[in-house]
Amino acid sequence: MEDFEYLQALLGGEELPEVTTAFRDIWVLTDGAPEGLKVVDRARNLAETLGARVQVVLIRGEETADLIAAGADRVHLAAGYPESGADLAGDTEAALNALAPFLEEAAPEFILCADDWLGQELAPRLAQRLGAGLATRCLELTINENDRTLVAVRPVYQGDYYEVVNFAPHWPQMATLITAPLSQPYLDPHREGETEVLKPGLSAASRVRVLGETVLPETPLSLSRAAIVVTGGAALGVAGFEKLADLARRLGGAMAGAREAFELGWVEKDQLVDVTGHKVAPRLYMAFGVAGDVMHTAAIKEAKFVVAVHPDPGAPILAQADLGIVGDPCEVIDQLIAAL
Amino acid sequence: MDFAFPKEQQLLRKAFREFAEQEIAPRIDAIEHSKNGPPADLMQKAAEYGVFGVPFPQEYGGMGAGEAGYCILIEELNRISPSFATVVGAHIGIGAMSIYLDGTEEQKQKYLVPMARGEKIGAFALTEPGAGSDAAATRTRAVREGDSYILDGTKHYITNGSICDVSVVLALTDPALGQRGGMTAFIVESEWEGFKVSKLEDKMGIRGSPTCEIVLDGLRVPQENVLGSVGLGFVTFMKTLDVGRTTIGAASLGGAQYMLDLAVEWAVTREAFGGPIAQKQSIQWMVADMATEIEALRSLVYRTAWLIDTGQPFSREAAMCKLFGSEVCARVTDKALQIFGALGYSRHMPLERAFRDARISEIFEGTNEIQRIVIAANIFQEHGVRIHP
Amino acid sequence: MKIVVTIKQILDPAGFTVNRRRERVFVNREEYIINPADLNALEMAACAKDGRQGVEVIALGLGPARVDDALREAIARGADRAIHLSDPALADLKTDAAGAARLIAAAVQKIGGVRLVLCGAVALDSGAGELPGRLAEALGWPMLAQVHSIDQIGEGQVRVSRRTERVESDLPALLTVPHDANQPRHMLGVRVVQAYRQKSVAAWGLSDLGFTPNDLEPLTSVAGRRFPPERTPGTRLEGSIEEAVQSLVAQLRAKELI
Numbered sequence: 002m003e004d005f006e007y008l009q010a011l012l013g014g015e016e017l018p019e020v021t022t023a024f025r026d027i028w029v030l031t032d033g034a035p036e037g038l039k040v041v042d043r044a045r046n047l048a049e050t051l052g053a054r055v056q057v058v059l060i061r062g063e064e065t066a067d068l069i070a071a072g073a074d075r076v077h078l079a080a081g082y083p084e085s086g087a088d089l090a091g092d093t094e095a096a097l098n099a100l101a102p103f104l105e106e107a108a109p110e111f112i113l114c115a116d117d118w119l120g121q122e123l124a125p126r127l128a129q130r131l132g133a134g135l136a137t138r139c140l141e142l143t144i145n146e147n148d149r150t151l152v153a154v155r156p157v158y159q160g161d162y163y164e165v166v167n168f169a170p171h172w173p174q175m176a177t178l179i180t181a182p183l184s185q186p187y188l189d190p191h192r193e194g195e196t197e198v199l200k201p202g203l204s205a206a207s208r209v210r211v212l213g214e215t216v217l218p219e220t221p222l223s224l225s226r227a228a229i230v231v232t233g234g235a236a237l238g239v240a241g242f243e244k245l246a247d248l249a250r251r252l253g254g255a256m257a258g259a260r261e262a263f264e265l266g267w268v269e270k271d272q273l274v275d276v277t278g279h280k281v282a283p284r285l286y287m288a289f290g291v292a293g294d295v296m297h298t299a300a301i302k303e304a305k306f307v308v309a310v311h312p313d314p315g316a317p318i319l320a321q322a323d324l325g326i327v328g329d330p331c332e333v334i335d336q337l338i339a340a341l
Numbered sequence: 342m343d344f345a346f347p348k349e350q351q352l353l354r355k356a357f358r359e360f361a362e363q364e365i366a367p368r369i370d371a372i373e374h375s376k377n378g379p380p381a382d383l384m385q386k387a388a389e390y391g392v393f394g395v396p397f398p399q400e401y402g403g404m405g406a407g408e409a410g411y412c413i414l415i416e417e418l419n420r421i422s423p424s425f426a427t428v429v430g431a432h433i434g435i436g437a438m439s440i441y442l443d444g445t446e447e448q449k450q451k452y453l454v455p456m457a458r459g460e461k462i463g464a465f466a467l468t469e470p471g472a473g474s475d476a477a478a479t480r481t482r483a484v485r486e487g488d489s490y491i492l493d494g495t496k497h498y499i500t501n502g503s504i505c506d507v508s509v510v511l512a513l514t515d516p517a518l519g520q521r522g523g524m525t526a527f528i529v530e531s532e533w534e535g536f537k538v539s540k541l542e543d544k545m546g547i548r549g550s551p552t553c554e555i556v557l558d559g560l561r562v563p564q565e566n567v568l569g570s571v572g573l574g575f576v577t578f579m580k581t582l583d584v585g586r587t588t589i590g591a592a593s594l595g596g597a598q599y600m601l602d603l604a605v606e607w608a609v610t611r612e613a614f615g616g617p618i619a620q621k622q623s624i625q626w627m628v629a630d631m632a633t634e635i636e637a638l639r640s641l642v643y644r645t646a647w648l649i650d651t652g653q654p655f656s657r658e659a660a661m662c663k664l665f666g667s668e669v670c671a672r673v674t675d676k677a678l679q680i681f682g683a684l685g686y687s688r689h690m691p692l693e694r695a696f697r698d699a700r701i702s703e704i705f706e707g708t709n710e711i712q713r714i715v716i717a718a719n720i721f722q723e724h725g726v727r728i729h730p
Numbered sequence: 731m732k733i734v735v736t737i738k739q740i741l742d743p744a745g746f747t748v749n750r751r752r753e754r755v756f757v758n759r760e761e762y763i764i765n766p767a768d769l770n771a772l773e774m775a776a777c778a779k780d781g782r783q784g785v786e787v788i789a790l791g792l793g794p795a796r797v798d799d800a801l802r803e804a805i806a807r808g809a810d811r812a813i814h815l816s817d818p819a820l821a822d823l824k825t826d827a828a829g830a831a832r833l834i835a836a837a838v839q840k841i842g843g844v845r846l847v848l849c850g851a852v853a854l855d856s857g858a859g860e861l862p863g864r865l866a867e868a869l870g871w872p873m874l875a876q877v878h879s880i881d882q883i884g885e886g887q888v889r890v891s892r893r894t895e896r897v898e899s900d901l902p903a904l905l906t907v908p909h910d911a912n913q914p915r916h917m918l919g920v921r922v923v924q925a926y927r928q929k930s931v932a933a934w935g936l937s938d939l940g941f942t943p944n945d946l947e948p949l950t951s952v953a954g955r956r957f958p959p960e961r962t963p964g965t966r967l968e969g970s971i972e973e974a975v976q977s978l979v980a981q982l983r984a985k986e987l988i
């Protein structure tokens with residue numbers, strides 16, 4: 002949808018009103034990760050309709066080439082700054098204290114970043130400090146043609162439906178983007194852009210200190226609360242269940258068995274997904290070698306997304322799954338583990 | 342008239358339901374197969390959460406939730422495990438309750454407080470091989486000897502008999518007077534010499550609640566353990582049973598509601614003849630009948646609990662709760678089984694157990710026949726006629 | 731030491747169904763629950779109180795009259811008392827997270843002597859995760875995000891464990907707690923009874939906090955709904971197993987499922 006509006010604007014369909022405030026340009030905050038490039042790409046598209054420039058603040062490293070190729074007109078390097086050597090990337094306190102005064106002075110019209118640690122930890126704090134409206138985890142961003150405000154579409158209730166968020170005519174306006182569904186950015190090696198090093202000397206004091214590493218103890222996931230459940234059936238075979246347990250661990254989900262697997266003793270009663278066992282309501286449900294009779298499908302009615310793998314193309318579950326693969330469940334698990 | 346459940350009771354219901362679903366539901370198999378009552382760690386947890394003293398005032402170690410709160414507890418426990426609910430119900434509703442109703446302050450401090458905290462488990466020993474519905478035919482003897490009584494006799498079908506620390510026993514102190522002045526209630530401790538559990542019943546249902554025969558053989562009971570007045574034990578026992586009836590209604594309500602919930606969910610899931618069976622009139626009528634009876638039972642049970650909590654007469658209504666509740670639960674469970682069809686007949690589904698568990702409600706705690714007599718006697722008494730059962 | 735736990739009451743998703751084809755949300759049963767991650771935050775506060783002297787846990791909720799029920803439940807689950815920020819003016823205002831943060835910060839200042847504020851990391855309804863950061867800023871306190879356990883509370887610092895690192899912060903501080911940090915404890919029956927009889931919930935309005943409705947004009951507002959595309963059961967992934975799995979992984983990643 003955004004591409005259509007972009008084309009319309011290019012073809013002279015709508016012209017946005019000129020900027021009347023002191024706020025200028027679309028700014029992108031990134032630590033250089035690929036997600037950031039996608040946001041720069043999106044900012045580039047919006048900038049065309051706005052008649053604005055794209056300015057990027059890079060808080061880790063000095064790799065500006067891709068950022069410029071993706072659409073940055075100017076990249077501000079914050080990595081070597083402040084002189085204290087504090088690593089701004091990963092220290093929200095330091096990054097906030099270093100960047101907020103700079104951004105306040107720069108007066109962006111819009112500030113975007115990806116839904117990573119920057120979007121989750123820094124953006125809300127920055128928004129409050131700048132007195133800016135914020136829409137997090139946006140799937141779509143457009144500009145309201147009447148008053149140059151952002152219009153965002155974002156998921157609620159874990160994606161059950163979406164809400165359209167309007168911004169009041171007050172700037173700067175901020176948004177963070179879910180980048181996974183965005184296509185790879187278009188990189189133009191001939192684009193030119195400037196690089197600037199942020200003025201050193203401003204304090205990046207932090208009241209937070211990292212003490213060391215830790216590993217969380219593994220807590221067993223209860224089936225009814227797990228966000229991901231992977232289930233094995235008769236066609237998976239007993240050897241497949243070890244792989245299934247490995248897959249469950251890697252995905253951070255719970256392992257379960259269908260009726261046949263339980264009767265063959267491959268799983269315990271508290272792992273049984275069936276009308277005679279447990280009902281589950283995960284965001285992702287994957288059934289390997291489960292035929293999927295009504296006793297089973299009744300127990301997974303509330304699953305948000307179902308993937309099924311079965312060697313028999315006529316297995317009932319394949320007709321009900323959101324995505325199905327006809328094939329050997331063991332082989333699919335092997336490939337999945339390799340791809341993760 | 343305000344028919345709404347107060348917010349406090351709504352939150353209590355949520356708390357009890359959470360406990361039942363998260364702590365008891367995963368242990369149903371262990372409960373059903375145990376011969377010594379529910380697993381000790383589960384009983385411990387229940388005690389920590391205050392389950393064993395729900396109706397009793399906080400100064401006696403209870404939760405202070407009254408009869409209404411207690412009905413809510415039993416309703417929620419019975420949804421998940423009638424076996425567990427029966428253990429709790431016998432302990433609170435008749436065991437500890439008799440001490441609460443007729444005990445001296447010393448007796449309440451010595452026995453009621455630890456029972457309310459779940460530190461001691463209680464039982465109620467009335468029934469004998471020759472005295473079931475005919476409670477007046479009690480034969481267990483209590484003979485005065487110095488400053489104690491010696492008890493001899495057999496009690497059977499005693500819930501919690503094999504796991505209780507304290508029980509309340511009805512015995513004959515004066516055979517000539519019989520039920521009118523000749524029976525006395527005693528508080529008995531299981532570890533006393535002469536208290537023997539002799540036989541465990543192998544029951545059709547509520548198999549997780551231990552039901553057994555107790556033999557009292559030269560059991561010496563100190564006189565300070567007389568509950569109520571000497572000679573008025575029959576009154577104490579009948580008074581306790583009166584209150585306890587309401588909770589059988591609540592138990593039946595919980596079981597019936599659970600059956601309805603399961604049946605409704607199945608009806609919207611199971612497809613036949615082109616759509617969910619909820620679209621078929623035969624199913625709709627069964628569900629409508631089930632829901633109507635449950636709604637009527639709910640009003641009856643909680644109104645009776647309100648009568649008890651506000652100190653008004655309640656005998657007739659309590660007997661109605663027990664009578665109507667047990668029969669509603671039987672009808673609802675039967676219809677639920679029909680809605681599930683062959684799947685419901687499988688032992689892997691909870692209906693089979695629910696069917697067996699429900700049947701006892703028409704028999705224990707005073708058979709439904711006795712309940713009908715109580716109700717009729719109560720009505721005719723208002724017109725000046727005394728019924729002789 | 732006072733610990734404040736923010737409590738958000740949300741519409742229970744078990745009570746509504748979304749019909750994508752008809753682009754409507756059908757509310758079958760209007761029921762409300764406490765945001766699940768807030769229960770984890772409350773549990774963390776209750777754990778901090780276990781075995782320590784002089785810790786008071788205060789639940790703080792913002793919203794209409796029904797939020798009172800959520801606050802009573804919070805007391806039943808371990809809070810010592812609760813404060814309800816409520817004002818008829820707020821209903822029309824549709825305050826956004828920026829305004830809510832300022833209101834809650836003012837309430838925390840008014841309570842006085844608060845050393846820790848614990849928030850659920852994300853609200854199940856909005857999924858925005860915006861309020862905790864805004865609140866930390868409104869308070870002027872450091873924020874520790876995604877805390878799994880509080881390890882030590884000192885005179886001027888707190889030490890916590892996150893998923894892969896241990897971190898220390900100056901006090902006072904704000905912590906956000908993810909939904910898998912711990913297992914919230916059951917409601918103690920006697921606390922349920924006390925929550926309604928002996929414990930009271932204090933109600934504060936805008937004027938108690940020094941705000942007028944004009945101060946709280948929202949910066950963002952919800953203007954409408956959109957719906958995801960309809961599910962397509964029976965879709966098969968074609969090609970070799972390797973190709974099918976690649977496509978599967980790409981699709982699952984795009985939907986943020988893995």
